[in-house]
Amino acid sequence: MDTANENTGIAKRSGIKPPSNFSHITSPPRALAELYDGSVNARSAMPPPAGTKHKPSGCKLPLPISSEPDRPLTISVPEPAFKRKTLAEKAAEPYNQKSAAPPNPRPVPSGVRGTIARGLAASTSRAIPKNVSRHHSASALSGSVGAGPRIPSGNTRPKSAYGQYAGHARSKSHHQGMRPATGMRQREEDDDEQEAERQGVQPFHISTVPFESLNVPKNAPQAPKKRPNSLNVPSKGIFRLSTPRSVSSPSNLRSITPVMEEPADIDCEDVCANLGALSLSASKGDKRASRVGRGKTSGKEDNPFLKPTTSRSQIPQPTPTPKKQQLVFQTLFRPPSTPSTRVPYLNRFTNDRVPDFYNERMEAMERDFRMFKEQIEGDVRQATDYKESIQQLQSRVTELEAIRARLEVVNKGLESELDDTRSCLKSVKMELEMNQQKHSYEADDLRRRLRNEVDDLETRHRKDTDRLQREREEAESKVRKELESRIDKLLKEHGDELAELRKKLSADSEAEQSKRTQEKERLETEYASKLRAAALDADVKQREAQLLQGELTNVKAELDRERSLKAGLQTQLTEATTTNLALSATGKAMKEKIDFLESDSQAQSQAFNDLHRRMQEAIEAAERAHDKLRQEETLRRKLFNQVQELKGNIRVMCRVRPSHDSESDPAQITFPDNDTDSKEVSVLGPSKQSAMGKDTTTAYSYSFDRVFGPSSQNGEVFEEISQLVQSALDGYNVCIFCYGQTGAGKTHTMSSVDGMIPRATAQIWDEAQRLQEKGWRYSMEGSFIEVYNETYNDLLGRSEDLDKKKVEVRHDTAKKQTHLENAVSVMLDGPKRVEEILDTASKNRTVAATKANMRSSRSHSVFILKLVGTNEITGERSEGTLNLVDLAGSERLEHSKAEGARLKETQNINKSLSCLGDVINALGSAKEGAHVPYRNSKLTYLLQYSLGGNSKTLMFVMVSPLQAHLQETITSLKFATKVHNTHIGTAKKQTRT
Numbered sequence: 001m002d003t004a005n006e007n008t009g010i011a012k013r014s015g016i017k018p019p020s021n022f023s024h025i026t027s028p029p030r031a032l033a034e035l036y037d038g039s040v041n042a043r044s045a046m047p048p049p050a051g052t053k054h055k056p057s058g059c060k061l062p063l064p065i066s067s068e069p070d071r072p073l074t075i076s077v078p079e080p081a082f083k084r085k086t087l088a089e090k091a092a093e094p095y096n097q098k099s100a101a102p103p104n105p106r107p108v109p110s111g112v113r114g115t116i117a118r119g120l121a122a123s124t125s126r127a128i129p130k131n132v133s134r135h136h137s138a139s140a141l142s143g144s145v146g147a148g149p150r151i152p153s154g155n156t157r158p159k160s161a162y163g164q165y166a167g168h169a170r171s172k173s174h175h176q177g178m179r180p181a182t183g184m185r186q187r188e189e190d191d192d193e194q195e196a197e198r199q200g201v202q203p204f205h206i207s208t209v210p211f212e213s214l215n216v217p218k219n220a221p222q223a224p225k226k227r228p229n230s231l232n233v234p235s236k237g238i239f240r241l242s243t244p245r246s247v248s249s250p251s252n253l254r255s256i257t258p259v260m261e262e263p264a265d266i267d268c269e270d271v272c273a274n275l276g277a278l279s280l281s282a283s284k285g286d287k288r289a290s291r292v293g294r295g296k297t298s299g300k301e302d303n304p305f306l307k308p309t310t311s312r313s314q315i316p317q318p319t320p321t322p323k324k325q326q327l328v329f330q331t332l333f334r335p336p337s338t339p340s341t342r343v344p345y346l347n348r349f350t351n352d353r354v355p356d357f358y359n360e361r362m363e364a365m366e367r368d369f370r371m372f373k374e375q376i377e378g379d380v381r382q383a384t385d386y387k388e389s390i391q392q393l394q395s396r397v398t399e400l401e402a403i404r405a406r407l408e409v410v411n412k413g414l415e416s417e418l419d420d421t422r423s424c425l426k427s428v429k430m431e432l433e434m435n436q437q438k439h440s441y442e443a444d445d446l447r448r449r450l451r452n453e454v455d456d457l458e459t460r461h462r463k464d465t466d467r468l469q470r471e472r473e474e475a476e477s478k479v480r481k482e483l484e485s486r487i488d489k490l491l492k493e494h495g496d497e498l499a500e501l502r503k504k505l506s507a508d509s510e511a512e513q514s515k516r517t518q519e520k521e522r523l524e525t526e527y528a529s530k531l532r533a534a535a536l537d538a539d540v541k542q543r544e545a546q547l548l549q550g551e552l553t554n555v556k557a558e559l560d561r562e563r564s565l566k567a568g569l570q571t572q573l574t575e576a577t578t579t580n581l582a583l584s585a586t587g588k589a590m591k592e593k594i595d596f597l598e599s600d601s602q603a604q605s606q607a608f609n610d611l612h613r614r615m616q617e618a619i620e621a622a623e624r625a626h627d628k629l630r631q632e633e634t635l636r637r638k639l640f641n642q643v644q645e646l647k648g649n650i651r652v653m654c655r656v657r658p659s660h661d662s663e664s665d666p667a668q669i670t671f672p673d674n675d676t677d678s679k680e681v682s683v684l685g686p687s688k689q690s691a692m693g694k695d696t697t698t699a700y701s702y703s704f705d706r707v708f709g710p711s712s713q714n715g716e717v718f719e720e721i722s723q724l725v726q727s728a729l730d731g732y733n734v735c736i737f738c739y740g741q742t743g744a745g746k747t748h749t750m751s752s753v754d755g756m757i758p759r760a761t762a763q764i765w766d767e768a769q770r771l772q773e774k775g776w777r778y779s780m781e782g783s784f785i786e787v788y789n790e791t792y793n794d795l796l797g798r799s800e801d802l803d804k805k806k807v808e809v810r811h812d813t814a815k816k817q818t819h820l821e822n823a824v825s826v827m828l829d830g831p832k833r834v835e836e837i838l839d840t841a842s843k844n845r846t847v848a849a850t851k852a853n854m855r856s857s858r859s860h861s862v863f864i865l866k867l868v869g870t871n872e873i874t875g876e877r878s879e880g881t882l883n884l885v886d887l888a889g890s891e892r893l894e895h896s897k898a899e900g901a902r903l904k905e906t907q908n909i910n911k912s913l914s915c916l917g918d919v920i921n922a923l924g925s926a927k928e929g930a931h932v933p934y935r936n937s938k939l940t941y942l943l944q945y946s947l948g949g950n951s952k953t954l955m956f957v958m959v960s961p962l963q964a965h966l967q968e969t970i971t972s973l974k975f976a977t978k979v980h981n982t983h984i985g986t987a988k989k990q991t992r993t
C-alpha cells in the first residue's frame with residue numbers, strides 16, 4: 001500500500017480534505033507519527049464529522065455542535081483504547097534487537113555507540129534495525145496510533161510528497177533556525193547525530209510546516225500565547241516533528257492546540273540538549289537533509305519509519321515569507337524532567353558509561369512519568385472537553401429557553417386566538433339558533449297565512465257559489481213569473497178587446513141592419529105607397545086621362561111631373577142604395593176589423609209559444625246548472641279536505657272561560673293578537689324570588705290554531721269546528737276533545753245546550769238534508785260512552801246498568817272501524833233526537849255522580865256519531881265517525897292531594913291522559929306502520945281509529961282564568977303546545993264507489 005492510500009485514510013478520519021495549497025503534503029512523514037500518538041491519533045479514532053457539524057466522539061455527552069462558522073470547533077479526545085507504548089518500550093525494541101540491526105559501516109566506540117544506540121532506541125521507534133520485519137514496525141505504529149489509520153504494509157516505501165517536503169523543510173529549517181542553543185550542545189548534537197548515523201540509526205525527521213500553509217482559519221482558536229513561551233519555542237525557526245502524521249488540515253491543527261497546553265512546562269531545549277541526539281541548527285539543515293538522504297540510501301528503504309528525506313530540489317518549496325510564523329513542533333522523546341535532575345544525570349550519562357540497572361531504572365521512571373503525563377494530559381483534555389461541552393450545553397439551554405419563551409408567547413397568542421374562535425363559534429351558534437327560531441316563526445306565520453288564505457278562498461268560493469245559485473234561481477223564477485204574467489195579461493187584454501170588438505161589431509151591424517132595414521122598409525113602404533098612390537093616381541089619371549085625356553095633356557104634364565118625381569124618387573132610391581152600399585161596406589170593414597182582431601190574437605199566441613220555448617230552455621239550463629253544482633260539490637269536498645290537511649290533521653285551540661261573579665283574583669291572561677289572528681295567549685307566570693331577593697314574573701306565550709277569549713260564545717267556537725264536522729259527513733273520522741283542569745269549561749263547551757255536540761249534530765242533520773237534493777242519503781247513529789276508572793259505561797243505556805253492564809270495544813282492523821258491544825246506539829232521525837240523547841246521557845251521569853262524587857269531572861265521556869252516506873246518483877258511499885270527547889280534569893296528583901278512591905280515579909285519569917299524550921307523540925314521531933300505544937289505556941283504545949293517520953283531530957285546551965289555577969293552566973298549555981307541534985299523517989276518506 002502506498003502513502004497516498006494512507007493519506008486517504010487520514011482524510012476520511014478527519015472528514016476534511018486538505019486545503020489546496022496543502023495538497024502537496026499528501027503523505028505525512030513517518031517522523032510526525034509520534035506527535036500524534038498521544039493526541040491526534042486518539043482523536044483520529046473519532047468518527048468523521050458529519051457535514052459541517054463536528055461531534056466529539058470521545059465525549060459521552062450528546063453535545064450538539066454548533067454549525068456556526070465563527071464558533072470554535074470542539075474536539076474532545078477520548079482516552080485511547082490501546083495502551084500506548086512508552087518511549088522507553090519503543091526504544092527497547094530496537095535496543096533489544098540490536099543484534100538484528102544492520103551492521104554499522106563505521107567503527108564506533110562501543111561506549112558511545114551503545115549510548116547513542118540506546119538513547120536513540122529509547123527515544124524513538126524510528127531506530128528500527130533494518131532487519132526488523134515490516135510487519136513488526138507496522139504493529140508498533142498501530143499500537144501507538146490506536147484506532148487510527150493503519151500504516152500501510154506494502155513492501156515499497158511510500159514516497160509521499162509530504163515526506164519529501166518534510167525533508168526539505170527540515171533542511172530549510174537549518175538555514176532559518178534561530179535556536180538559542182549553546183555551542184556545547186550544538187556540538188554534542190552534531191556528534192550524536194553523526195554517531196547515530198554511524199550506528200545506522202535514522203535520526204529524527206524534521207518536518208517544517210509553515211503556519212500559513214496550514215490554512216488555519218483566522219477565527220480558529222489559537223493556542224494560548226504563553227504556550228510557545230512555556231515551551232520556549234521561538235517565534236521563528238524550524239522544529240523537529242517526531243510524529244509521522246502531518247498536520248494535514250486546519251481541524252487537525254486546532255485539535256493539537258489544546259493538547260499542547262499541557263506540556264507547557266516542558267523545556268524543549270533542555271530535553272533536546274539532554275538527549276543530545278538531535279539538535280536544531282539553522283545552519284545545518286541542508287547537511288542534515290543530505291545526511292538523512294544518505295541514511296535513506298544506506299539500505300533502509302524497506303523501513304517506513306526510516307524514510308529518507310529528499311533533496312530540496314525534489315520537493316515543492318513553500319513561499320518563504322519573513323513575516324510568516326512557522327509552527328514548529330519538537331518531538332519529545334523523553335519525558336521532561338527538571339533540569340536539575342536530568343541534566344546532571346544525562347551529562348554524566350553522556351560522559352560516563354553507567355551500569356544497565358541505571359538505565360533500566362531510568363526507563364522505568366520515564367515510563368511512569370510518561371504514563372502519569374499522559375493521564376494528566378487526558379484528564380486535562382477531558383476537562384477541557386467537558387468545559388466546552390458545558391458551555392455548549394449552557395448556550396444550548398439558553399437557546400432552548402429563548403425558544404421556550406418564544407413558544408410560550410406563541411402559545412399565549414394561540415390560546416387567545418382559541419378563545420376568540422370559541423367566542424366566535426358561540427356567537428355563530430347563537431345566531432344560528434336565532435335564525436332557526438326565526439325561520440320556524442316565519443314558517444308558522446306562512447302556514448297560518450296560508451290557512452287563512454285558504455279559509456278565505458273557501459269561504460269566498462262557497463259564498464260565490466251560493467250567491468250564483470240564488471241569483472240564478474231568482475232570475476229563473478223572475479223571468480218565468482214575468483213571462484207568465486205578461487202572457488196572461490196579453491191574453492186577457494186580447495180577449496177583452498176581442499169581445500169588445502165583437503160586441504161592438506155585432507151591435508153596430510145590428511143597428512145598421514135594423515136601421516137599413518127600417519129605412520128599406522120605410523123606403524119600400526114609401527115606394528109602395530107611392531107606387532100605389534101613383535097607380536091610383538095613374539088610374540085616376542087614366543080615368544082622368546080618359547076623362548081627362550084632355551086631361552091627358554094635363555096628365556101628361558102631370559106625368560112628366562110624375563116622371564120627374566120618379567126620377568127624383570129614383571135618385572133617392574139610388575141614394576138609399578148607395579147608403580145601403582156604404583153601410584154594407586162599413587159592415588164589411590167592421591167584419592174585416594173583427595177578422596184583423598182575430599188574426600192579432602194568433603200572433604200573441606205565437607209570442608206565448610216563443611216564451612214557453614224560452615222557458616223550457618231556461619229550465620234545461622237550470623238542470624245543467626244543477627248537474628254542475630253536483631260536480632262542484634264533489635270538488636268542494638275534495639278541496640275542503642285539502643284545506644283541512646293544510647290546516648293540519650291535529651289542530652289545537654285554546655279557550656279561556658270567563659270568571660264567575662263569585663270568583664276573584666284572576667290570573668293575568670292576555671290575548672296579544674285578539675284584534676287580528678287570535679292565535680296567541682300570554683300568561684303571566686307565578687312570581688319567583690331572584691337571587692337578589694327581587695320578585696320576578698315571567699310571561700309565557702303560547703300560540704295555537706285559534707284562541708278564544710272569555711267573551712267568546714259557543715256559536716263562535718262552533719264556527720271554527722264546523723268544517724271538521726263537515727269532514728265527518730264527507731267520510732272522515734273526526735275526533736274533537738276538550739282537555740283541561742276541572743272547572744275550566746270542558747262540559748260547557750262540549751255538552752251544554754248550545755255546546756259542540758248539539759251544534760254538530762244539528763249541522764250534520766241540516767247538511768244531510770241539503771245533500772239530499774244532490775243525491776246523498778245519510779244514516780246517523782249515535783252512542784255515548786263513559787270511560788271511568790279504565791272501564792267503559794254506556795251513558796245511553798239504563799242508569800241501573802251503569803258500572804254493571806260490560807261494554808266491549810271491538811275493532812275491525814280491515815275496515816278500520818270500531819264496534820261497541822252492549823252499548824245502545826240511537827238512530828238520529830231528526831235534530832230532536834240529539835237532545836234526547838244528551839238528556840239521557842246527562843241523567844245517567846247525574847245518577848252515577850251520586851255513586852262517585854264529581855264523577856263527571858273524574859271520567860271521560862265520548863259521544864260517537866257514525867255517519868254513513870250513499871249517493872244514488874253518483875254511486876258514492878262515505879263512512880265517517882264524529883267523536884266528541886269531554887276529558888276528565890287534568891289536575892296533577894300532588895296538586896289534587898287525592899286519597900283513596902279519588903287517588904285511584906286521579907291515577908287512572910293521569911294514566912289515560914298520559915297515554916293520550918303518548919299516542920299523539922307516537923303519531924307525530926313514528927313512521928307509517930310503526931307501533932302506536934293505543935292499547936295502553938281504554939280511552940286511546942276506544943279512539944284508535946279516530947286518532948292517527950285516518951282521522952282529523954282537534955283539541956280544545958280549556959283554561960281557567962283564576963290565579964289559583966295558574967300552575968295547572970301553564971301545565972295544560974304546555975301539553976297543548978306539545979300536541980300542537982305534532983304532525984299527524986294525512987287523513988284518508990272512507991268512501992266507496
Ligand SMILES: Nc1ncnc2c1ncn2[C@@H]1O[C@H](COP(=O)(O)OP(=O)(O)OP(=O)(O)O)[C@@H](O)[C@H]1O
Nearest residue numbers: 657658741742743744745746747748749856857889
Ligand atoms: N265559556 C263559558 N262561559 C260561561 N260560563 C262558563 C264557560 N265555561 C265554563 N263556564 C261555567 O263554568 C263552570 C264550570 O264549567 P264546566 O263544568 O264546563 O267545567 P269542566 O271543565 O267541564 O269541569 P269538569 O271537569 O268538572 O266537568 C260551569 O258553571 C260553566 O257554566
